[in-house]
Amino acid sequence: MIKARVTVTLKNGVLDPQGKAIEGALHALEFPQVAKVRQGKVFDVELDTKDRARAEADLKAMCEKLLANTVIEDYTFEIE
Template sequence: MKARVTVTLKNGVLDPQGKAIGHALHTLGFLSVGEVRQGKLIELEIDETDREAATATIDAMCRKLLANTVIENYSIELVD
């Protein structure tokens, strides 16, 4: 089973990389761009057939390694 984990900064957490991306886009002439927030996408393949078990395992991975839950949110999408 394949999964996508999207990790983003929580609201209120400063995002200097997002600000740098926004500034670069403005410099390139994309003046309609407002606030930019960056994140990361992690694609996993897991040897599991049960969707609930896969979600639970990936959730544990996120809490232990893939996301800093103090400042980041994450979402899990299972892909068939």
């Protein structure tokens, strides 16, 4: 079994209204030191294989086909 964490974030330059709303809420909650917030998504994926190379290829394909909108989002993944 291989476990991985996929992180998807908006590309630099893409507007992030949710991140801006969170930033404003944190300021309202008296965290004025917060300079910027960008939001994203995290997926924990378990693959029923022991083949690390295959897992990496499959994770890349999953991100490209479903988990990330590669036009506006970047992704990274880490295998445990």
